[in-house]
Amino acid sequence: MSALPRPQVSFRRMRAPDVPPVADLERSLYEFPWSLGNFRDSLHAGYDCWVACHGDQVVGYAILMVAVDEGHLLNIAIASAWHNRGLGGSFLDHMLRVAREAGCQIVYLEVRPSNQAARHLYRKAGFQQIAIRPGYYPARGGREDALFLGLTL
Ligand SMILES: CC(C)(COP(=O)(O)OP(=O)(O)OC[C@H]1O[C@@H](n2cnc3c(N)ncnc32)[C@H](O)[C@@H]1OP(=O)(O)O)[C@@H](O)C(=O)NCCC(=O)NCCS
Structure with missing residues (x-):
């Protein structure tokens, strides 16, 4: 169980003005972050893009x-100041509901083998490993494999 109390957070669809703060968060969380353009493209492509908000703060x-x-x-992703308070788990549950409502029967994802927190979260949600994608991710001094996981809804 997460040690700190779970803060009040709501989920809503991402809008264009959210993209710069989201890209800032992304840069703070990943060594090889998505660009602002990747988020803009995702919105324009009609992907299900969501934000978790505490009041007005993404x-x-x-x-x-x-x-x-x-x-x-x-x-x-969850901002690092808010980690280990249950937000990642409830956001993942929310996204799985979104997937179910969109008619998905299965959800896939990739995760770095070194990303223990995310792997723990996905395992708890019931994801299972399907395959390894060799050299999928950029990494310092080379590439890192991805674990390819799936969850039947
Ligand atoms: C993965 C991520 C979204 C989890 O968010 P979060 O709000 O901390 O998630 P929760 O608090 O709901 O749960 C975290 C769980 O991981 C566990 N955990 C944290 N660090 C861990 C570690 N190094 N090893 C194993 N488990 C770990 C916590 O104990 C907690 O488990 P519990 O609920 O059973 O106690 C967050 O770490 C994050 O944004 N990371 C950077 C972006 C990222 O890597 N995203 C995933 C890309 S595949």
């Missing part, structure tokens, strides 16, 4: 791409 974001009955969770 504290997380997630991007789900739906193709017919399959979802691909491309990104999910």
